[in-house]
Amino acid sequence: MKNPERDWLKKRLMNTAIIILAAFALLLLRFVYLQVVEGDEYRRLSKNNCIRLQSIPAPRGMIYDRNGTLLVDNIPSFDLKITLQDADPLNDTIDKLADFTSIPIEELMERVDAGKRVSIYKPLLLKRNITRDQLAVVEAHGFDLPGVKVDVEPMRNYIYKKSAAHVIGYLGEVNLQEIENNTYTDVRAGDSIGRYGAEKAFEDILRGKRGGRQIEVDASGRLVRVINTVEPIPGKNILLTIDATLQQKTEEIMEQYTGAVVAIDPSNGDVLTMVSSPSFDLNDFIGGISSEKWKALISNPDKPMANKAIQGEYPPASTYKIITAIAALEDGVVDINTTHFCPGFYKYGNREYRCWKKSGHGRVNIIKALEKSCDVYFYKVGESLGVDTLAKYAVGSGLGKLTQIELANERPGLVPTAAWKKRRFGTPWQGGETLSIAIGQGFNLATPLQMAVLISAVGNNGTIYRPRILKSIQDYNEPIDVSKNLHSEILGGLPASNQTLKLVKEGLLNVVESEGGTARLVRIKGVDIAGKTGTAQVFSLKKSDRDSKRKFARHLRDHAWFVCYAPAQSPMIAVATIIEHGEHGSTAAAPVASEVIRTWLELKGIIPKAQ
Amino acid sequence: MMFGTVTVFDRRLIENFDWGLMSITSMIGLLGLGVLYSAVNAGDPGGAMHALFQKQIIWIAGSFVIVLVSISIPYKLFDRGSFIFYIICIGLLVAVLLFGKHVAGARRWLALGPITMQPSELMKLSLIFALASVYSNTVSESGIPFRHLIKPALLLLLPFTLIALQPDLGTALLLLFIAASMTLFVKVKKSVFFSCVIAALSAVPIAWMFLLKDYQKGRVLTFLNPDRDPLGAGYHIIQSKIAIGSGMVSGKGFLKGTQNALAFLPEQHTDFILSVLAEEWGLIGCCVLLFLYFMLLLWGLNISYCCRDMFGSILAFGVTIMIFWQIFINIGMVMGLMPVVGVPLPLVSYGGSSVVTNMIGIGVLLNISMRRFVMV
Numbered sequence: 001m002k003n004p005e006r007d008w009l010k011k012r013l014m015n016t017a018i019i020i021l022a023a024f025a026l027l028l029l030r031f032v033y034l035q036v037v038e039g040d041e042y043r044r045l046s047k048n049n050c051i052r053l054q055s056i057p058a059p060r061g062m063i064y065d066r067n068g069t070l071l072v073d074n075i076p077s078f079d080l081k082i083t084l085q086d087a088d089p090l091n092d093t094i095d096k097l098a099d100f101t102s103i104p105i106e107e108l109m110e111r112v113d114a115g116k117r118v119s120i121y122k123p124l125l126l127k128r129n130i131t132r133d134q135l136a137v138v139e140a141h142g143f144d145l146p147g148v149k150v151d152v153e154p155m156r157n158y159i160y161k162k163s164a165a166h167v168i169g170y171l172g173e174v175n176l177q178e179i180e181n182n183t184y185t186d187v188r189a190g191d192s193i194g195r196y197g198a199e200k201a202f203e204d205i206l207r208g209k210r211g212g213r214q215i216e217v218d219a220s221g222r223l224v225r226v227i228n229t230v231e232p233i234p235g236k237n238i239l240l241t242i243d244a245t246l247q248q249k250t251e252e253i254m255e256q257y258t259g260a261v262v263a264i265d266p267s268n269g270d271v272l273t274m275v276s277s278p279s280f281d282l283n284d285f286i287g288g289i290s291s292e293k294w295k296a297l298i299s300n301p302d303k304p305m306a307n308k309a310i311q312g313e314y315p316p317a318s319t320y321k322i323i324t325a326i327a328a329l330e331d332g333v334v335d336i337n338t339t340h341f342c343p344g345f346y347k348y349g350n351r352e353y354r355c356w357k358k359s360g361h362g363r364v365n366i367i368k369a370l371e372k373s374c375d376v377y378f379y380k381v382g383e384s385l386g387v388d389t390l391a392k393y394a395v396g397s398g399l400g401k402l403t404q405i406e407l408a409n410e411r412p413g414l415v416p417t418a419a420w421k422k423r424r425f426g427t428p429w430q431g432g433e434t435l436s437i438a439i440g441q442g443f444n445l446a447t448p449l450q451m452a453v454l455i456s457a458v459g460n461n462g463t464i465y466r467p468r469i470l471k472s473i474q475d476y477n478e479p480i481d482v483s484k485n486l487h488s489e490i491l492g493g494l495p496a497s498n499q500t501l502k503l504v505k506e507g508l509l510n511v512v513e514s515e516g517g518t519a520r521l522v523r524i525k526g527v528d529i530a531g532k533t534g535t536a537q538v539f540s541l542k543k544s545d546r547d548s549k550r551k552f553a554r555h556l557r558d559h560a561w562f563v564c565y566a567p568a569q570s571p572m573i574a575v576a577t578i579i580e581h582g583e584h585g586s587t588a589a590a591p592v593a594s595e596v597i598r599t600w601l602e603l604k605g606i607i608p609k610a611q
Numbered sequence: 612m613m614f615g616t617v618t619v620f621d622r623r624l625i626e627n628f629d630w631g632l633m634s635i636t637s638m639i640g641l642l643g644l645g646v647l648y649s650a651v652n653a654g655d656p657g658g659a660m661h662a663l664f665q666k667q668i669i670w671i672a673g674s675f676v677i678v679l680v681s682i683s684i685p686y687k688l689f690d691r692g693s694f695i696f697y698i699i700c701i702g703l704l705v706a707v708l709l710f711g712k713h714v715a716g717a718r719r720w721l722a723l724g725p726i727t728m729q730p731s732e733l734m735k736l737s738l739i740f741a742l743a744s745v746y747s748n749t750v751s752e753s754g755i756p757f758r759h760l761i762k763p764a765l766l767l768l769l770p771f772t773l774i775a776l777q778p779d780l781g782t783a784l785l786l787l788f789i790a791a792s793m794t795l796f797v798k799v800k801k802s803v804f805f806s807c808v809i810a811a812l813s814a815v816p817i818a819w820m821f822l823l824k825d826y827q828k829g830r831v832l833t834f835l836n837p838d839r840d841p842l843g844a845g846y847h848i849i850q851s852k853i854a855i856g857s858g859m860v861s862g863k864g865f866l867k868g869t870q871n872a873l874a875f876l877p878e879q880h881t882d883f884i885l886s887v888l889a890e891e892w893g894l895i896g897c898c899v900l901l902f903l904y905f906m907l908l909l910w911g912l913n914i915s916y917c918c919r920d921m922f923g924s925i926l927a928f929g930v931t932i933m934i935f936w937q938i939f940i941n942i943g944m945v946m947g948l949m950p951v952v953g954v955p956l957p958l959v960s961y962g963g964s965s966v967v968t969n970m971i972g973i974g975v976l977l978n979i980s981m982r983r984f985v986m987v
Contacts, residue, residue, distance in 0.1 A: 008752060009915075009916060009924060010916060012798070013916050013928070016912055016928070016932070017908075020908050020909075020912075020935055021905075023935070023939050024904075027939070027942050027943065028897075030943075030948060031855070031889070031894055031898075031946070032894065034946060035856055035859050035860060035893060035897070036859070036860060036894065038856050039857070039858075039859035039860070041856070042852065042853050042855070042859075043856070043857040043859055045853050045857070046854065046856075046857035046869055046890075047869075049869065051846075051849055051850065051853060053842060053846055211842075212841075212842040214841050214842070214845075214849070227841070228838075228841035228845070229841075230841060230842055
C-alpha cells in the first residue's frame with residue numbers, strides 16, 4: 001500500500017477545515033440573529049405561547065335523495081370550549097361556568113380532567129351545541145370566564161327526523177382506539193364519524209379535509225392576528241337511491257306495524273325505499289344521545305335500532321316456493337303438465353303434513369300451485385328434489401349470503417343443508433325436514449332485502465343486481481346533477497332458464513290477478529302485479545290449536561310476507577314486505593306492498609293519481 | 612495474520628490512546644444528556660426519571676462498550692470487511708421495506724426482538740467504509756478518472772434508492788452528501804467533476820417536468836419551503852424559532868424552557884432537541900456546543916492527516932464529514948435555514964440507532980488515531 005502524499009493530504013484537509021469553519025460561522029450568525037437581534041420579539045411570543053394552531057373543521061357532505069331532495073345538511077352548532085392554559089384560576093372559572101349555564105359541574109370537570117391529559121393549549125370541548133340562552137350568558141360574562149369561548153362549528157341536521165333513519169344513519173365521536181389505529185385519515189379526538197347507515201358506509205366520501213390557521217393570541221387567549229390559513233376542503237355530496245316521497249309514504253303505512261319494506265328498481269338494483277319499523281329520531285344522536293333515550297331504544301322489544309330490512313332474518317315461508325318451483329322445473333322433477341293431487345294434507349312417514357287449506361286444492365300443476373300456494377304440491381316436489389338440491393338453487397338465487405349492499409352489519413340469512421345440520425346439531429337430516437324447507441319453513445332464514453333482490457331478479461328475467469343505496473357522488477362546489485348514476489353491478493343470474501321463469505312468472509301473476517290467487521284483494525286498476533304471499537310460523541301449533549290461535553299473544557302470531565313486482569310485463573319496482581306477527585301475507589303484508597307500488601307508479605306517472 | 616493482530620496490541624497502543632478525542636466526545640455526550648433530561652421531563656419537573664432518559668443512558672453506556680471492543684481490532688481489517696458489512700446493511704434495508712414498522716407513513720424501523728433499529732443509520736457508516744476501501748485503491752494525484760467512479764456511484768445508488776423508498780429523503784440526501792464529500796476529497800478529474808455537475812443540473816428540470824407527479828412536486832416544494840405547510844412543518848419551524856430566539860443570550864435556565872414544556876414540538880427530544888438547549892441555555896449554551904463540535908471535527912481531520920495509510924485517512928475523513936453534515940443539517944433545520952428532514956443531532960438527540968452509529972464512528976477515529984505510529 002502506498003503512503004499518502006503528505007502535502008497533498010494537508011492541503012485538502014485544510015480546505016475542508018475552512019469549509020467547516022465557514023459553515024459554523026453561518027450557524028453562529030443565525031444564532032446571533034435569532035437570539036440577540038430578534039430575541040426580544042421571540043421572548044415576547046414565547047411568554048404566552050402566543051402562536052397557536054386553530055383547526056377549521058371541514059363541512060361534511062350533504063345527503064340527498066334520488067331526485068336531489070335535501071335529506072341531511074349542516075347547521076351551526078355553538079360549542080362551548082375552554083383553553084386550560086388561559087383559564088386561570090381554573091376551578092373558579094369552572095364553578096362560574098356551571099353556575100351561569102346550569103351544566104352540571106361534574107360533567108364539566110370530567111371533560112377538563114380528560115383534556116388535561118391531551119393538551120392545555122388546545123381548546124377543549126366542554127359541551128356541544130349549547131342553547132341560545134347559555135350562549136348569551138357565556139358571551140355576557142366573557143371577562144369572568146378567562147379561556148372560555150364559544151366556537152361555531154357545523155353540525156348535522158336531519159331534516160326529516162325519523163324518515164329513512166336506518167338508511168341515512170348517524171354520527172358518533174371517534175374513540176381513542178380508532179385514533180391510535182389510524183382507522184380514519186385526518187381525524188382527531190373530538191371529531192365525529194359515521195356510525196350507522198350511509199353516514200358510516202360513505203364516511204370517506206362525506207368527510208372533508210380539515211383546514212386550520214396559525215394565529216397569535218394575547219395573554220388572555222384572545223386573537224390578535226391570523227398568521228396563516230389553510231382552507232378546509234368540504235366533503236363530497238351524495239345522492240341516495242331512495243325516493244324521499246316514496247320512503248315517507250311507506251313509513252306512514254308502516255307506522256302501525258313492526259317489520260320492514262324494501263323496494264328495488266329491478267332494472268339496476270337501486271333501493272327506492274327501505275323502511276324498518278319502528279324507527280328512531282336521527283336528531284337524538286347529534287352531539288351524543290342521552291343515556292335515557294339510548295336505554296329506551298335498546299330495551300324496546302321491537303328493536304328500533306335494528307335495520308330489519310338487512311338484519312331481520314325470518315323464515316321466508318311460502319315466498320320460498322319461488323325457489324322450490326325454479327328448482328323443480330330446472331331439475332326436471334316437474335314440467336307444466338305435471339300435476340299433484342292435494343287433499344289438504346300429505347302423509348309422510350307416520351306424520352301428516354298439512355296444507356294451509358284444510359279442504360285441499362284438488363289437482364294442481366305448477367302454475368296453480370304457486371297461485372294458490374298449495375303446500376302439498378311443494379311437499380311432493382321438495383321430497384323429490386332433496387334438501388341439498390334445494391339449497392343449491394336457493395344459494396344460486398342469492399339466499400344464505402350477503403346481498404353486498406353498502407350498509408354495514410347485513411345478515412346473511414340461512415340456507416340449510418344436510419352437512420350444515422350435521423355440523424350444527426350433530427344429527428343427520430330427516431326426510432320430513434325437507435318438506436318444511438320446500439315451503440320455506442324449518443331452518444330457512446332470509447332477510448327482506450334478499451327476498452327483494454330475488455323477486456326483482458324474477459321480474460327482470462333473471463339478472464341479480466347488487467342492491468345499492470348510493471346513486472352518485474357529487475363535488476361540493478358543483479350544482480346537484482340528478483342524471484348522474486354510478487354503474488350498477490351485476491352479481492350473477494338466477495339459476496333458471498327463460499322457459500322456467502316464464503312459468504314461475506305466470507304463477508306469480510295469477511297470485512294477484514287471477515280469481516283464485518292468494519293476493520287477489522290488492523289489485524291496482526290499470527297495472528298487473530305479480531307476487532307471492534307468505535305466512536311464517538313463529539310458533540309451532542298443534543292441530544287442535546290452529547283454529548283458535550287468535551287467542552294467542554301477539555308475539556306468538558305468524559309473520560306476514562309479500563314479495564312482488566309491477567307492472568308484471570316490464571317491472572319498474574319490486575317490493576318485499578314483512579309484517580312481524582301480521583298473521584297472513586295476503587291480508588297484512590300484501591296491502592302494504594300494493595300501496596308502495598301504487599305510490600311509485602303514481603309518482604312515475606304510469607297510473608293517474610288517486611282522488 | 613493472527614500473529615500480527617496479537618503483536619499490534621502492545622503497550623504503545625494504550626499509551627497512544629486518544630484521550631483528547633475521548634474527552635471532547637464525553638463532554639458533548641454529557642451536555643446532550645443534560646438537555647435530553649430537560650426535554651423529556653418538560654412540564655413535569657420533579658417527576659421520576661423518564662424512561663426515555665434511562666434508555667438513552669443505556670444506549671450511550673452500551674456504545675462505549677462497543678467502542679472499547681472495536682478499537683482492539685486493527686482498522687486495517689475493516690478494509691477487507693467493508694464489503695460484508697455493506698451487504699449486511701443492504702439486506703437490512705431490504706428487510707425494512709418488506710417487514711418494517713409503519714410509523715407516520717414511512718417504514719424506517721426494523722424490530723429485532725425487544726429493540727427496534729433504523730438500518731439507514733448503520734448504512735451511513737457502511738457506505739463510508741466501502742467508499743474508503745474503493746478510493747484508497749484508486750486515488751491518484753491527478754484525480755480519479757470517470758471509469759473509476761462507476762463502482763462508487765453504484766455503491767451509493769443502491770442504498771440511496773432503498774432509503775428514498777421508505778421514504779426517508781433526509782437520510783438519503785445525507786448519504787449523497789457524504790459520498791459526494793468523500794469523492795471530492797479524494798479528487799476527481801476536472802472534466803469529470805464539471806460533467807457531473809452539468810448532468811445533475813440538467814437532470815433536475817427533466818425530472819420535474821416529466822417524472823414527478825403533481826402531489827410529489829407538492830411534497831418536494833413543502834420540503835424545500837415549510838411555509839407551504841403552515842399546520843405541519845411550517846408550524847414546527849415557527850415554534851422552534853420562537854424557542855431558540857426566546858432563549859436570548861443567557862437562556863431561561865435549566866428546566867425553565869416554556870416552549871419546551873408545552874410539547875409544541877413533536878420531536879423535541881429527537882430532531883428538535885437543539886431548540887431545548889437554545890431556549891434554556893441561550894446563545895452561550897449554543898456557542899459552547901458549536902465550539903465542542905468544531906473541536907471534534909478538527910480533531911477528526913487531524914487524525915486523518917496523521918494516519919499513515921490511504922484507507923485510514925479516507926476513512927477518518929469520511930467519519931468526520933458524516934458527523935459534520937448531520938450537525939449542519941440538523942442545526943440549519945431547527946433554525947429554519949434548511950428543509951425539515953429527519954436528521955438527528957449527533958451524540959445529543961435521543962435515539963439508539965443514531966447514538967450507536969455516531970459512537971462507532973468515534974470508535975473508528977480512536978482506532979485510527981491510536982495506531983498512527985504503528986508500522987504498517
